Amino acid sequence: MNLEEAKYKFIQEWGVLGSTWGINRAMAQIHAFLMLSPESKTTDEVMAELKISRGNANMNMRALIDWGLVFKEYKPGERKEYFYAEKDLWNVMKQIAKERRKREIVPIREVLKEVSSAEIDNSPEGKEFKKVTKDIDAIISKFDGLIDMASKSDQNWFMKVLAKLIK
Amino acid sequence: MNLEEAKYKFIQEWGVLGSTWGINRAMAQIHAFLMLSPESKTTDEVMAELKISRGNANMNMRALIDWGLVFKEYKPGERKEYFYAEKDLWNVMKQIAKERRKREIVPIREVLKEVSSAEIDNSPEGKEFKKVTKDIDAIISKFDGLIDMASKSDQNWFMKVLAKLIK
DNA sequence: TTTTAGTTTCAAAAAGTTTTGAAAGTTTAA
């Protein structure tokens, strides 16, 4: 296998992985392509490499910028925009965790909070409802705290904790 | 808000959450409905509660069984099949982590292993490729270890560790 | 000012996913 084949393989797989995570294939592939590129790339290069349309490339690059995973760069004397990805995987993960927290954890906790103030009787149904939603809230709040913590800490600290935990 | 409204709200939100996680809406809603039910339920009850077709209910219940999140039960003297969900959220999470590990972590690690044995030159492109893929593998393997560890440990131990970590 | 090089938008098309419903299959009871 040579570099081109290896790159292709990795980009494809990152696309598959993304799509099971609610990130569309093109977005994940652009992200993979930019992570693997030592230099920043133009829209045209992204289009050519991934064989996608200009509109698609543009939309997904903006989404990546929105997620804080990709940045724009202007080169002196050039009119084209260049794009590059966050390379430090720790930052990538923190960024993703932060976004997903906002999009997923916050809304479900809101609902849990709302339903916890509902008038619920002591029927078996009611008891079960209270128990299950309370349990879920407890676990989610733990994870929420963990994400918050991790996003404030540096990679070394976190990796050390993990390493110690796993041994 | 009464019990029915609260249940409805929670089931809807669980469906939304599921669909951003690659679990389809009906599957997530059935799961929520069964988690909230103190008694096991029949296909007809699921269909009526969620207003979905028999085929849909059947397919997604089988998928939930496949994920190890829902079980069948036969009641003496009855021909209908009854379904109930795993209630212990810790077990639910372990089960999900185990499945996702199989479906996501294993394949990406396989690809990373393959590309790591590729013949890659020392161009900037080649160096970057090696660096990025190596980093990703390191982080993924840490998480893989963590999941493995968590799935062997009991809730108390894990929650205590988490609690200590977060404080 | 006009032209050129580029970016953005968005309606329509394509692709992908989920859902339905009815027919086929299976198991138990009569």
Place this chain on the structure above:
DNA sequence: TTAAACTTTCAAAACTTTTTGAAACTAAAA
């Protein structure tokens, strides 16, 4: 057996998401 009660399957329909491509827009250069 045969009928009844139930489960499973799967092609087609409905729905959702993604992608395209061309027109509109913007900014710099001539």
